[in-house]
Amino acid sequence: MTPIPQTARAVIIGGGISGCSVAYHLAKAGWTDIVLLERMSLTSGTTWHAAGLIGQLRGSANMTRLAKYSADLYVKLSAETGVETGMRQVGSISVALTQERHEELLRQATVARIFNVDVNEISPAEVKAMYPHLEVGDVVGAVHLPLDGQCDPANIAMALAKGARMRGAKIIERVKVTGVTEAATATGRRVTGVNWQMGEAQGHIAADVVINCGGMWGRDLAAGSGVTVPLHACEHFYLITEPIAGLGHLPVLRVPDECAYYKSDAGKMMIGAFEPKAKPWGMAGIREDFEFDTLPEDWDHFQPILEDAMHRMPLFQTAGIHTFFNGPESFTPDDRYYLGEAPELGGYWVAAGYNSIGIASSGGAGMALAHWITEGEAPFDLWEVDIRRAQPFQKNRRYLKERVSETLGLLYADHFPYRQMATARGVRRTPLHEHLKARGAVFGEVAGWERANWFAEPGQAREYQYSWQRQNWFDNQRVEHMAVRTGVGLFDMTSFGKIRVEGRDACRFLNHLCANEMDVAVGRIVYTQMLNARGGIESDLTVTRLSETAYLLVVPGATLQRDLAWLRRHLGEAFAVITDVTAAESVLCVMGPKARDLLMRVSPNDFSNATHPFGTAREIEIGMGLARAHRVTYVGELGWELYVSSDQTAHVFEALEAVGADLGLKLCGLHALDSCRIEKAYRHFGHDITDEDHVLEAGLGFAVRLKKPGFLGREAVLRKQEAGLDRRMVQFRLTDPAPLLFHNEAIVRDGRIVGPVTSGNYGHFLGGAIGLGYVPCRGETVQEVLDARYEIEVAGVRHAAIASLVPMYDPTSERVRL
Structure with missing residues (x-):
C-alpha cells in the first residue's frame, strides 16, 4: 500500500x-x-x-x-x-423531428463552423444510409459530426x-x-x-x-x-440489448425530441434517456458503503422512452434485454x-x-x-x-431536489432563446413583485431573483410561447422599447448587486483595483472596470462615492459573488470593510426623454443639468419618502436609477405610477432593457466582455485613466496601446428586418467566418436585429475594418449586415445628457 x-x-x-x-x-x-x-x-x-x-x-x-x-x-x-x-471516433448524428429542432441543429452547425469543429448538415436519406436501423420517415433534418466518439x-x-x-x-x-x-x-x-x-x-x-x-x-x-x-444526484437510466448480429460500429445517435441517445458497443445497442421529469436521488444522504452500486429498476418511468425507441429503431422490438441500468449522477441548478x-x-x-x-x-x-x-x-x-x-441559497436541499428534476431533462429539451426554468421559482423577490405581477409582469429568473422580463397586455396569456422565430412577447418588447425611446419607462432593477466599500483606505484600495479614477468628489458616479494583469475585464460596474471614506459599487446580480470574491482577494492590508448590501435597497430605473418631467411631479428637488448633471448622485425627497437618485443609464436615454430603502419601495413606486399616465409612463421588463442597450452598443458582462477580453479591444478605453499609477492591469493596457489592437468590438445591424440574432451567430467578413456574435437582440428603433462581436483587425486601420463586406450567418443562411465602431443609436450620447 x-x-x-x-x-x-x-x-x-x-x-x-x-x-x-x-x-x-x-x-x-x-x-x-x-x-x-x-x-x-x-x-x-x-x-x-x-x-x-x-x-x-x-x-x-x-x-x-x-x-x-x-x-x-x-x-x-x-x-x-x-x-x-476504448476511444473510437465513430462520429455522431443528431436528428430533428420538428422544424424548431431543425432550426436549433442548423444554428448549432453554424456554431461548429465558428469553432472549427467538423460538421455536415445531412438529409433524412443520408441519415438512413449511415444508420440503416433507424426509422427516418418523420425526420426533418440532421447534423453529423464525424470526429465525435465514444470511449x-x-x-x-x-x-x-x-x-x-x-x-x-x-x-x-x-x-x-x-x-x-x-x-x-x-x-x-x-x-x-x-x-x-x-x-x-x-x-x-x-x-x-x-x-x-x-x-x-x-x-x-x-x-x-x-x-x-x-x-x-438524480437517477439516470439506460438499457443495453443482447448481441445483435451485424450491428457493427455505428455513430452515436441523439434523438433529442424523444429524449434519447443510442450507441452501439460490442455488438449490442444501448439506449439512454434524459427524460423531461427526472427522479432526484439521495435526499437522505448516500450510504457509507456505496461503491459500484446500482439503483432499483423503474420500468414505468423508462417505458415512454422505450416505446418511442421501438418505433424509432424497430430492432428494439425483437432484441433481448441484457441490462436495464439505473445509477446516480449529479446535476446542478x-x-x-x-x-x-x-x-x-x-x-x-x-x-x-x-x-x-x-x-x-x-x-x-x-x-x-x-x-x-x-x-x-x-x-x-x-x-x-x-x-x-453559485448563489449561497442554492445549497438548500429542497431547492436542489426540485430544480434538478428539471435540469436533467433540459439536456435534450429544445434550447430556445429566453427559455425560463419552471421549477424552484420565487426564492428571491423584490418588494414590488406582487405589484408588478398584478400589472401583467411575466417573470424570468437570474441568480434566483424573479425579474419582470415583459408585461402582458390585458387578456394576453402571461407565459412564454417559445420559438426560434419571433416569440409571443416580441410586440410587447417593442411597445416597452419605444416607450423608453419616446416617453418614459420604469424598470425594477432591484436585482443589481450592491457592495459597500468603506474605511480609511477605501479610496486607495479601489484606485488600485479599478481602471478609472476613484478619487472623485462625493456624489460622483464613475463607470469603470476591474482588470486582471492581462488587461482582461474581471468586473464591469459603476462606483459612487458616498462620502470621503465610503463607496457604493453596483454590479450585475449574476456576478455579485464573483465580484465580492475579487475584492476580498485583493484587500490585503488595506483598512477597509467590504459589505454586501444588495437586499437593503431597491432600484427603480426611470428612463426616457420624459424622465425628468415624471420625477419633478413627485419630488421638490431640482433635476436640471446644472444641479443634477449626468454621472452624479444625491439624496432626493420622493412622494413622502427619501431616495438616492443616480443619474446614469443602461438604455441610452435621459434617466435616473432611484435607490430606495426596501421599506419605502412600494410607496415610491405607487407615487410614480399615480402621476405618470399622461406622460405615457410604461412598466418595462428586462427584454426591453436589453434591446435598448444593444442599440446603444453598451456591453454586457459574460457575453461581450469577459476576463479574456482586453479592455481596449472591447472599446472601453474611455473608462481607463492611464495617468493614474499603480492600478491592476495598467501595464497590460500600456503594452496593448503600444503594440496595437488584434481585434475590435463592432456593432452590426441586419439590413433585412426579418431575421433575429440571439448569440453565437457567425460573423462573416468578405466571405470568411471570423468569430461569433457575442450578444444580439432586436433594435426596434433602428428597425432590425442588432449584434455585437469582435472582428480581427491586426495591422488594419479603422476604415479598413469598416470597408469590409459583412454578413451574419443564422442557421446556415447568410444575411447582409451594416457594421459600425460607434453606437448606431445616438452616437454622440446627446440624449443621455438632455
Missing part, C-alpha cells in the same frame, strides 16, 4: 474521472507533490457507469475548446500510458490516474477525507490541509491546495467547510458544472457537478483547473462554469 504522506502541495478529494484528470494535469504542469484520496475504489461513484459519449460541440467557444481538448487527449492516452481507453469511461479514468502516477502523483484508495482544515489569515480563511480516515487509522495531510472532485458527495463535503457547491476556487475559502478548489457530460468535459476541465491553480489565472474565460456564479 502507498504510504499516506503528511504533507502535499495539493490534495485531490475523489477518484472519479474528474479527480484523475486534475491529478494528471497538475502532475503534467510540474506539481509532483500531489495526493489523490478516494474513499472507496477509483471510478466507483458515477464514472464507472457513464455512457462514455464524447461530443465536441458545446454552446460557446471556450466550452467547445474544453470538449475538443478532451477528445484529443483521450485519443492519445493509450499510447502514453499503455491503458486502452470506456472507467479506463479513461485509469489511464489518467496512471499518467499522474508516472509523473510522481500519489493516488490512494480506501481513504476517506473526514474534513478540510483551515486557518484565518489577514485576507480571510484559507485551507491548511485535510483530515483522513482509513479503517481505524486517522491522520492529517498539510496542503496548500485542496480540490473537491467529490461528485455527488461534493455538496456535503463542501458544506462542512462553509463552501457552496449546489448539486444533487443551471446544467453547467463547477470549476474554480471557492469564494468563501482560499485554496479550496472545485471540479464537480458535470450534469451527465463528465466524461466529455473532464479532460478539458482538468487541464483548465490545473492551469488556474498553477498559474494563478484561468487559461481563458470560464465564467459559464465558474463556481463563483
Whole structure:
C-alpha cells in the first residue's frame, strides 16, 4: 500500500474521472507533490457507469475548446500510458423531428463552423444510409459530426490516474477525507490541509491546495467547510440489448425530441434517456458503503422512452434485454458544472457537478483547473462554469431536489432563446413583485431573483410561447422599447448587486483595483472596470462615492459573488470593510426623454443639468419618502436609477405610477432593457466582455485613466496601446428586418467566418436585429475594418449586415445628457 504522506502541495478529494484528470494535469504542469484520496475504489461513484459519449460541440467557444481538448487527449492516452481507453471516433448524428429542432441543429452547425469543429448538415436519406436501423420517415433534418466518439469511461479514468502516477502523483484508495482544515489569515480563511480516515487509522495531510472532485458527495463535503457547491444526484437510466448480429460500429445517435441517445458497443445497442421529469436521488444522504452500486429498476418511468425507441429503431422490438441500468449522477441548478476556487475559502478548489457530460468535459476541465491553480489565472474565460456564479441559497436541499428534476431533462429539451426554468421559482423577490405581477409582469429568473422580463397586455396569456422565430412577447418588447425611446419607462432593477466599500483606505484600495479614477468628489458616479494583469475585464460596474471614506459599487446580480470574491482577494492590508448590501435597497430605473418631467411631479428637488448633471448622485425627497437618485443609464436615454430603502419601495413606486399616465409612463421588463442597450452598443458582462477580453479591444478605453499609477492591469493596457489592437468590438445591424440574432451567430467578413456574435437582440428603433462581436483587425486601420463586406450567418443562411465602431443609436450620447 502507498504510504499516506503528511504533507502535499495539493490534495485531490475523489477518484472519479474528474479527480484523475486534475491529478494528471497538475502532475503534467510540474506539481509532483500531489495526493489523490478516494474513499472507496477509483471510478466507483458515477464514472464507472457513464455512457462514455464524447461530443465536441458545446454552446460557446471556450466550452467547445474544453470538449475538443478532451477528445484529443483521450485519443492519445493509450499510447502514453499503455491503458486502452476504448476511444473510437465513430462520429455522431443528431436528428430533428420538428422544424424548431431543425432550426436549433442548423444554428448549432453554424456554431461548429465558428469553432472549427467538423460538421455536415445531412438529409433524412443520408441519415438512413449511415444508420440503416433507424426509422427516418418523420425526420426533418440532421447534423453529423464525424470526429465525435465514444470511449470506456472507467479506463479513461485509469489511464489518467496512471499518467499522474508516472509523473510522481500519489493516488490512494480506501481513504476517506473526514474534513478540510483551515486557518484565518489577514485576507480571510484559507485551507491548511485535510483530515483522513482509513479503517481505524486517522491522520492529517498539510496542503496548500485542496480540490473537491467529490461528485455527488461534493455538496456535503463542501458544506462542512462553509463552501457552496449546489448539486444533487438524480437517477439516470439506460438499457443495453443482447448481441445483435451485424450491428457493427455505428455513430452515436441523439434523438433529442424523444429524449434519447443510442450507441452501439460490442455488438449490442444501448439506449439512454434524459427524460423531461427526472427522479432526484439521495435526499437522505448516500450510504457509507456505496461503491459500484446500482439503483432499483423503474420500468414505468423508462417505458415512454422505450416505446418511442421501438418505433424509432424497430430492432428494439425483437432484441433481448441484457441490462436495464439505473445509477446516480449529479446535476446542478443551471446544467453547467463547477470549476474554480471557492469564494468563501482560499485554496479550496472545485471540479464537480458535470450534469451527465463528465466524461466529455473532464479532460478539458482538468487541464483548465490545473492551469488556474498553477498559474494563478484561468487559461481563458470560464465564467459559464465558474463556481463563483453559485448563489449561497442554492445549497438548500429542497431547492436542489426540485430544480434538478428539471435540469436533467433540459439536456435534450429544445434550447430556445429566453427559455425560463419552471421549477424552484420565487426564492428571491423584490418588494414590488406582487405589484408588478398584478400589472401583467411575466417573470424570468437570474441568480434566483424573479425579474419582470415583459408585461402582458390585458387578456394576453402571461407565459412564454417559445420559438426560434419571433416569440409571443416580441410586440410587447417593442411597445416597452419605444416607450423608453419616446416617453418614459420604469424598470425594477432591484436585482443589481450592491457592495459597500468603506474605511480609511477605501479610496486607495479601489484606485488600485479599478481602471478609472476613484478619487472623485462625493456624489460622483464613475463607470469603470476591474482588470486582471492581462488587461482582461474581471468586473464591469459603476462606483459612487458616498462620502470621503465610503463607496457604493453596483454590479450585475449574476456576478455579485464573483465580484465580492475579487475584492476580498485583493484587500490585503488595506483598512477597509467590504459589505454586501444588495437586499437593503431597491432600484427603480426611470428612463426616457420624459424622465425628468415624471420625477419633478413627485419630488421638490431640482433635476436640471446644472444641479443634477449626468454621472452624479444625491439624496432626493420622493412622494413622502427619501431616495438616492443616480443619474446614469443602461438604455441610452435621459434617466435616473432611484435607490430606495426596501421599506419605502412600494410607496415610491405607487407615487410614480399615480402621476405618470399622461406622460405615457410604461412598466418595462428586462427584454426591453436589453434591446435598448444593444442599440446603444453598451456591453454586457459574460457575453461581450469577459476576463479574456482586453479592455481596449472591447472599446472601453474611455473608462481607463492611464495617468493614474499603480492600478491592476495598467501595464497590460500600456503594452496593448503600444503594440496595437488584434481585434475590435463592432456593432452590426441586419439590413433585412426579418431575421433575429440571439448569440453565437457567425460573423462573416468578405466571405470568411471570423468569430461569433457575442450578444444580439432586436433594435426596434433602428428597425432590425442588432449584434455585437469582435472582428480581427491586426495591422488594419479603422476604415479598413469598416470597408469590409459583412454578413451574419443564422442557421446556415447568410444575411447582409451594416457594421459600425460607434453606437448606431445616438452616437454622440446627446440624449443621455438632455
